Amino acid sequence: MTTNKRGFIQSVWDFFCSLKLSISLLIGLAATSIIGTVIPQSPPREYLESISQTKIALYSKLGFFDMYHSWWFILLLYLLTLNLICCSIKRLPRVWKFVSEPTLIFDEGLEKTLSLTHHFKMEGDAASLKDKMAAFLKGEFAEPVITEVNGEYHLFAQRTPYCRLGVYVVHFSIIIIFIGALIGSYFGYKGYAQIEEGTSVSTIENRNGRQTDLGFAVKCEKFSVTFYDTGAPKEFKSILTVLENGQPVPGFISIPIVVNSPLTYKGITFYQSSYGPAGMFQITVRDRKGGAPVKLAVRQGEKTPLPNGGFFQLLETTADVSPFMPQLSGPALRGTYMGPDGTSQQVVLLRNYPNFDLQRGGDLVMTYDGSEEKYYTGLQVAKDPGVWVVWTGCALMVLGIIIAFFLSHKRVWIRTANGRVIFGGTANKNQAAFQLVFDTLTDKLKQM
Amino acid sequence: MTSSLLFNVTTFTYLVSMLIFFTFLATKNKTIGIVASCAAYFGFVAQTVAIVLRWKESYAAGVGHAPLTNLYESVIFFSWTIILIYGIIELKYKYRVVGAFVVPFALLGMAWAQLGLESHIEPLVPALQSNWLLYHVITCFLGYAAFAVACGISIMYLIKESMEGASGDAQAGGIIAQFPSIRVLDDLNYKAIMIGFPLLTLGIITGAAWANYAWGTYWSWDPKETWSLIVWFIYAAFLHARITRGWVGRRAAILSVVGFAATIFCYLGVNLFLSGLHSYGAGR
Numbered sequence: 001m002t003t004n005k006r007g008f009i010q011s012v013w014d015f016f017c018s019l020k021l022s023i024s025l026l027i028g029l030a031a032t033s034i035i036g037t038v039i040p041q042s043p044p045r046e047y048l049e050s051i052s053q054t055k056i057a058l059y060s061k062l063g064f065f066d067m068y069h070s071w072w073f074i075l076l077l078y079l080l081t082l083n084l085i086c087c088s089i090k091r092l093p094r095v096w097k098f099v100s101e102p103t104l105i106f107d108e109g110l111e112k113t114l115s116l117t118h119h120f121k122m123e124g125d126a127a128s129l130k131d132k133m134a135a136f137l138k139g140e141f142a143e144p145v146i147t148e149v150n151g152e153y154h155l156f157a158q159r160t161p162y163c164r165l166g167v168y169v170v171h172f173s174i175i176i177i178f179i180g181a182l183i184g185s186y187f188g189y190k191g192y193a194q195i196e197e198g199t200s201v202s203t204i205e206n207r208n209g210r211q212t213d214l215g216f217a218v219k220c221e222k223f224s225v226t227f228y229d230t231g232a233p234k235e236f237k238s239i240l241t242v243l244e245n246g247q248p249v250p251g252f253i254s255i256p257i258v259v260n261s262p263l264t265y266k267g268i269t270f271y272q273s274s275y276g277p278a279g280m281f282q283i284t285v286r287d288r289k290g291g292a293p294v295k296l297a298v299r300q301g302e303k304t305p306l307p308n309g310g311f312f313q314l315l316e317t318t319a320d321v322s323p324f325m326p327q328l329s330g331p332a333l334r335g336t337y338m339g340p341d342g343t344s345q346q347v348v349l350l351r352n353y354p355n356f357d358l359q360r361g362g363d364l365v366m367t368y369d370g371s372e373e374k375y376y377t378g379l380q381v382a383k384d385p386g387v388w389v390v391w392t393g394c395a396l397m398v399l400g401i402i403i404a405f406f407l408s409h410k411r412v413w414i415r416t417a418n419g420r421v422i423f424g425g426t427a428n429k430n431q432a433a434f435q436l437v438f439d440t441l442t443d444k445l446k447q448m
Numbered sequence: 449m450t451s452s453l454l455f456n457v458t459t460f461t462y463l464v465s466m467l468i469f470f471t472f473l474a475t476k477n478k479t480i481g482i483v484a485s486c487a488a489y490f491g492f493v494a495q496t497v498a499i500v501l502r503w504k505e506s507y508a509a510g511v512g513h514a515p516l517t518n519l520y521e522s523v524i525f526f527s528w529t530i531i532l533i534y535g536i537i538e539l540k541y542k543y544r545v546v547g548a549f550v551v552p553f554a555l556l557g558m559a560w561a562q563l564g565l566e567s568h569i570e571p572l573v574p575a576l577q578s579n580w581l582l583y584h585v586i587t588c589f590l591g592y593a594a595f596a597v598a599c600g601i602s603i604m605y606l607i608k609e610s611m612e613g614a615s616g617d618a619q620a621g622g623i624i625a626q627f628p629s630i631r632v633l634d635d636l637n638y639k640a641i642m643i644g645f646p647l648l649t650l651g652i653i654t655g656a657a658w659a660n661y662a663w664g665t666y667w668s669w670d671p672k673e674t675w676s677l678i679v680w681f682i683y684a685a686f687l688h689a690r691i692t693r694g695w696v697g698r699r700a701a702i703l704s705v706v707g708f709a710a711t712i713f714c715y716l717g718v719n720l721f722l723s724g725l726h727s728y729g730a731g732r
Contacts (some may be wrong), residue, residue, distance in 0.1 A: 030681035031711070037671040037722055068669045100661045181667075190665060226573045236574055236731075255633045259574035260662045271664045343732075381662030391667060394653045402644045 016086040025080045032076065036067035044418050066375055081178060084171045091166055099161045099409075104147045104425065106154045115426040115431075116438045120445055126153055129416035132448070140441060141412060155414040157415055164428065166404030175401055176393030182292070182385030191381040192272070195220035196278040197374050204381045214268060214381075217243040221254055223275055223375040234350035236258075238377040274378030276300070279335055281314060282369040283349065288362070295369070308364060309340035312347070316372070321350060328353065333368055410434055412441070421445070452567065454498035455524065459562050461491030462527075462555040467519030469548035473623045481544045488551055492531045492728055495558075499528060502569070511577050513570040516585040519719070525585070526715070527557030528594035537597060537640060543628050546636065549600035588676075592711050594644030595683070602701035605633040609698060634697055637704050638690060645683050652676050656703035661672040671722040675714035682707040702704035 015021060040047050044442045048056060063070025111117055122129055130146065130153035133262060137144040137157045144157040162349055191206035200219035203211045221239040230232050235258055235262060242252035242265050249265070257263045262271040285306055288292035296312070298304045303311045307336055318324070321332035330352035338344045339362075349368035350356045356368050408429035415422040427434035465487035471697060472481040502515045515521040534550045539541070561567075608627045627633065655673070660666035686703045689695035 019688055022688050023692065023695065026681045026685035026688070030678045030685070033674050033678050033681070037674045037718070068674075163456065199602060230571065232571060232573055235569065235577075250456070258577075260578040260580075261663070262664065269664055271662065273663070300713070337539075380664045384660075384666075387660060387666065391657070396649060398646065398653065401649060405642050405646060 012419070013086070015406075016083055018051070019087070021057075022080075022085050022087065025076060025083060029076055029080065032067075032073065035064055039064045039067070041066060041068070048401065050394035060398065068099070081175060084174065088171050090170050095164050099164055101157060102145075102156060102161070102411070104145055104154060104156045105149060106156070106415045106422065110413070111422065111424055114424040114426050116420065116426065116435060118442050118445070120421040120423065121419060122421050123419065125418045126151060126416045129421055130155065133416055133421060136445070136448070137414065138446060144327075144414070151417075153416045157412050159410040160407045161409050163403050163407035164401075165398050169400030170397055170404060171392045171400075176396060177390050179392055180386040180389030180391075184265075184390055185382040185386075188382070188384040188386060190380045190384075193218065193379045193381050194376050195238075196376045197223055198223070199256050200241075216249075216266065217246070218265075218379075219243055220271065220377050223377040224323045225275060236268075236275060238272055238275075238379070239309035240270065263381070267385065269382050271380040272377070273380040275375050276378070277317065277374070279372040279374035281317060281371040281426070283312070283368045284369055285312075285364055288358075288365050303338075304322070306337075306364065310364070311338040312336070313338070325350075330414065331368070331371070337362065337364070337366075339363075351391075369371070410437065449501070451498045451502035454494050455651050456500065457561055458491045458498060458503065459555070460559055461487055461494060462531075462551055462719050465467050465491060466551045466555050467546070469551055471546075472542040473545065474511075475546050484551075485538060485544055486549055487529055488547060488554075489535065492528070492535065492552075495524070495528050495531070495682055499524065499706055505614040506569045509569050511569060513576075514582055514585075516572060516581065518566075519700060520561050520567050522585070522589070522715075523557045523561040523565065526589050526592060527554040527561070528587045529559070530554040530596045531593060533590065533593045533640070533643065536614065536643070537636065539637070541636060543632065543636060545626050546597070546601055546604070549604050550597050553596045576661065576667035577663065578658060580654060580661065584651060584658055585623070586653040588656055590683075591647035591651050593643045594647060594717060595638050595679075595708045595711045597703075598644060598704045599710075601633055601637045601640060602708075603623045604628075604703040605630055605701040606698070606705070610635065630697070634700065637701060641683055641686060641704065641707075643689065646682075648676070648680055648683065652680060671718045672714065675710065675718050678713050679707060679710045682710055 003422055022146055024226045030175055039059060045213045055306050057067055063072065067073055086179045124132070132148060133153075133155055137155060142159050144155040147156075159360050175361050189206045189212055190417040191204040191212055193201050193204040195218065200217040201214075202217040203213050219241045219338045221241055223236075223238050225236050237256055237258045239256050240252075240263055241253050241254055242249045242263075252263075252265055255263050257270060257272050257337045260271045262269050264270075280297040280299055283296050284293045285296060287308070294307050298305075298312060298314045300314050300317070306312055312332060312335055317331070317333040319331055320329065324330045324332075328350060330350060332348060332350045334346050335349075337347045345360065345362060347357065347360065347366060349366055351368045351370060354367045408427040410425065412423070412425035413423075423442065425434070425438050425441075462576075465484055467486035468480060473483050499515055502521075506512055506515065516525055531554050532680055534547060534554075538546065543724060604627050608624055609630050611624050612630065629634070652673075655676070656666040659668070659673075682703060686700060686707060689700050689703060
């Protein structure tokens with residue numbers, strides 16, 4: 001029973017230590033990650049309407065609509081983490097021992113395992129040759145450790161032994177990055193703020209749809225957008241001021257922010273993200289049969305009630321109608337008129353042509369009187385205290401990869417006996433480059 | 449002299465270089481091999497000058513930015529990096545014949561860019577106005593190029609191995625005999641990926657840093673980000689496969705080819721088939 005139990009624990013441990021598991025997890029993560037790039041994440045309604053109910057049910061059950069946060073994807077990430085921790089626990093002590101307790105004795109058994117060895121005949125006894133070789137290694141390679149065995153001297157020298165730890169630095173860095181991501185998700189938030197020019201906000205809507213209090217207020221003084229001659233946007237710029245208790249904070253007054261140049265205050269960063277018209281558009285509505293005209297202010301997208309019980313919804317506006325209606329000019333707007341009887345009709349109003357709407361032939365006649373030029377700015381808002389942990393992890397990863405890939409642990413041994421010197425060496429990586437080092441050392445020894 | 453003319457010269461030179469490489473394969477004549485590499489290097493120099501010229505032309509046009517901002521420019525830069533990485537591997541490890549399987553990738557890129565893509569110099573949209581653009585694009589494409597070279601080497605491996613068998617006892621004759629031994633090919637494949645993997649890692653990290661700076665999120669599982677991570681996972685699997693019994697050789701070569709296919713999808717497929725934050729990389 002106990003042996004079975006130990007056998008079971010042992011096999012679980014072996015399972016989590018195995019490289020095959022690492023490879024399977026990496027390939028598994030690669031393969032499953034594709035799903036979320038093909039199926040839209042938190043999909044829009046149009047997409048949901050375009051696929052069948054069974055598909056929706058299946059995808060929701062499998063978490064495909066928020067795949068990278070689904071339990072099974074997170075589980076794969078945790079398994080990978082567990083796997084690399086176990087691998088490191090299993091292998092690190094062995095590697096550490098290898099680095100800290102190197103083989104000092106250059107016996108014939110070791111000599112046979114080395115592909116690079118050389119025998120020299122030299123004048124002198126074992127002890128004097130030992131001193132000569134020690135000076136040589138110290139000058140040309142690295143300070144040697146000397147051991148005497150039966151009248152023969154064994155010299156061992158090594159370069160960059162710590163590069164064997166590079167792999168574990170990379171593994172460790174992945175854990176650091178995960179910790180940074182967890183800190184960000186527990187102690188930070190991401191949100192969005194829409195601020196009209198001249199107004200301020202002190203709460204933002206975060207991604208879970210909750211309102212988050214900033215603890216201060218941000219005012220949009222002005223928003224501007226410029227375009228290239230080609231019509232492509234050149235710059236989106238918001239001028240922001242931070243307010244504490246309604247008072248501007250020195251150093252945070254009228255700060256311009258553009259895409260790629262955000263504003264940070266108290267660990268919360270505001271990023272230029274979008275913009276839109278915020279102004280009110282004035283229209284006048286009167287009955288065709290007569291009666292007092294009624295002035296209304298409408299806003300993009302909103303349904304405005306009309307005196308006859310119907311509604312008007314503003315769809316789009318332009319400062320110049322001529323690209324759409326070549327013979328006409330000036331500001332225009334387009335909307336939908338919804339009559340009290342449930343019918344709806346498209347309405348185009350031109351500011352320079354107040355009688356244009358008469359042609360529509362409805363009971364109500366509308367005119368477009370003008371608008372105030374005003375924008376709102378859309379800002380991404382983020383607080384992420386884990387981000388520096390993530391960057392530390394990234395830096396460690398790059399460092400670890402460079403150590404693991406481009407440095408090699410080079411070891412050389414020399415055995416001196418009376419009139420004889422035996423030289424051997426090896427590197428754990430890039431043997432071809434090490435051979436050049438070894439050959440140079442051999443040539444120098446020959447000339448001694 | 450305009451950059452466009454020089455890009456045409458480059459394309460033609462890569463075509464000539466590829467044909468000479470094929471002749472080299474067939475004749476095993478060393479001189480022809482040297483001519484083939486020299487042609488590739490000449491094309492590389494012409495391309496370098498052309499890229500610098502285009503950079504200058506963008507300033508003359510009043511938009512002033514590094515030529516790395518749309519599909520045309522990125523395809524050209526990709527083919528430049530492929531020849532660069534090939535050059536490094538050839539000069540360092542002296543296996544010229546690899547060019548026969550790598551130069552075609554560069555030629556394909558140049559031909560597509562010159563014949564099929566819109567080459568207008570466009571002004572930078574706000575999202576791209578950042579120095580991160582340079583660091584991010586250069587690291588990513590150098591990484592991609594190393595994977596392209598590794599893929600070419602892996603194809604050679606798979607051809608050679610299927611002719612000779614895994615042990616390499618039976619020497620195949622003809623063109624295949626020109627190839628380095630499968631052990632060398634396996635090693636070269638590994639070396640190319642050792643160049644590519646750190647660069648891809650840097651590319652992903654600079655991308656994350658830029659995203660954090662521009663949008664406030666270093667990772668948002670956007671399709672481009674996700675695909676770059678998929679590529680990273682595949683090559684990470686490759687690196688672990690190297691030290692696992694039974695995964696060296698054939699399986700490693702297959703992983704390298706699959707990795708490059710994923711790389712190409714990450715680069716082109718995501719823009720063409722999926723929507724996301726990298727939409728400015730798409731063609732018109």
